Amino acid sequence: MTRMLFVVGVTLMSLAAAPQQQGVNPFAQAMVDFKHRVGEYMKLRDEITRKVPEVKETGNPAKISAREKAVGEAIATARVNAKPGDIFGADMVGYFKQILAEDWKSRSPADRKALFNELPRGVQIRINQAYPSTLPLVSVPPNLLAMLPMLPETLEYRLIDRYMLLRDRDANLVIDVLSNVLPQRDR
Amino acid sequence: MLMRVPYLVSAAALLGGLTSVGGLTSIGGTATEVVVAPAMPSAVTALQRSAAPPAPATQVAPPVEKDSVRFAIIGDTGTGTSSQYEIGAQLTQARQTFPFEFVIMLGDNIYGSERPQDFVNKFEKPYQTLLDAKVPFYAALGNHDDPTQRYYKPFNMNGERYYTFTKGNARFFVLDSNYMDPTQIKWLEEQLSRANDHWKIAYFHHPLYSSGEKHGSEVDLRTQLEPLFMKYGVDVVFAGHEHFYERIKPQNGIYYFIEGGSAKLRKGDIRKGGPLTANGFDTDFTFMLAELGKDAMRFQVLSRNGKPVDAGTLQLAAEPKRAAEDKPASR
DSSP, X not given: OHHHHHHHHHHHHHHHHSOOOTTOOHHHHHHHHHHHHHHHHHHHHHHHHHHSOOOOSBSOHHHHHHHHHHXXXXXXXXXXXXXXXXXXXXXXXXXXXXXXXXXXXXXXXXXHHHHXXXXXXXXXXXXXXBOOTTSOOOOBXXXXXXXXXXXXXXXXXXXXXXEEEEEETTTTEEEEEEOSOSOOTTO | OOSOOOEEOOSGGGGTTOOXXXXXXXXXXXXXXXXXXXXXXXXXXXXXXXXXXXXXXXXXXXXXXTTOEEEEEEOSOTTOSHHHHHHHHHHHHHHHHSOOSEEEEOXXXXXXXXXXXXXXIIIITTTHHHHHTTOOEEEOXXXXXXXXXXXXXXXOOTTOSSEEEEETTEEEXXXXXXXXXXXXXXXXXXXXXXXXXXXXXXXXXXXXXXXXXXXXXXXXXXXXXXXXXXXXXXXXXXXXXXXXXXXXXEXXXXXXXXXXXXXXXXXXXXXXXXXXXXXXXXXXXXXXXXXXXSSEEEEEEEETTSXXXXXXXXXXXXXXXXXXXXXXXXX
């Protein structure tokens, strides 16, 4: 309930903060635009994956990693000019940051410490980079996921260092990055 | 009104004459109690310390019931180090006495790089004998696992991050606790609400309850999952992530086990005197064996040296089997 109220609160704040067309909820519009951008990415992805043979279950992990690499490279090539925020969207960045900040505030000191313990540090992340296989995929808190906009199954939010990423799960590819969204460790 | 309440009734029977070894952790070569508080005081025979010599793996207790579901539990396995191979050898040896049909993996199946040779060195070779014997493994994803592991046939995930399977009178719910999104939670509720199986077992990587100093309980995950487990009568939950063995005191009628020490070990990480621990072991690598019978789950935990670490029986109270929808909302 608290979290629902928070989302409502975010919506109301946004109504007050930004100039708007009459009858248009800017948060709702930003959400529509975000979903549209995700949809565009999925269209591109579908075109690419149609050309790369699908891997069903196999006992040969080489086939799995080869497909992951092929899909990742093809997407990176197709999005070679992608910049941070291309999918998250300038109009949504504030909302994402606010959701993350609110989620952080709601956590106990022990919970924060546990999350910090898990987050890899000193990592530079860029778009079109394969997520490093030597780093853990830190669990994204379910209560945070419940507040973030839903994504198609193949995409996921990930937290690493102070970043939030959009990751293409089966391509193991970073497709967008939000920087400095998590607090510094000494706070 | 609680209809099905698992409770620990006996430990000694499973230890085949050994009175016990549970509740011990070795610190600098000496044994000290972690916690000896009984899990449920009215129904528990607490494990006592014993001066008995270390038991070899050949003293694994055999199954008790004829048509029971028998399985092994390992977690945080994929290191490719000697400890993983030693546990693999212990599993093979234990299976001669306790012929488990399958193995569940609690995540972190492949640490570090996931090249084809890593699947060989960190999974296929350590468990070669079991794989040769056609013992199936059913994996959950950990935070060190690339989700594409779900396409790796020997993990039997059917290409899914989360899935369910049945064995005899038991249904297993295998979850991806790295990414518990609303879609997965909805799926879980649908599956649980449909399940009429006698036993409902859930497993995944991150523990809802833990006495680990480094990680501790996953409170966020607990707020999402525990209400469903209670509502739909999940009996037992297994998790890994913490690199030790811990049996948690029953929480809302549900038994929780942590078995994340099958190839990684965080020595001394169990908080001493913590309120959650029914039994804990954080000084050597471990694996579990379990048997789901008509109304009881028997479990035993062994170290890589074949020493019994914990054992017991969770007894379900007699209950006429009812449709899941008719079950009470709480247990």
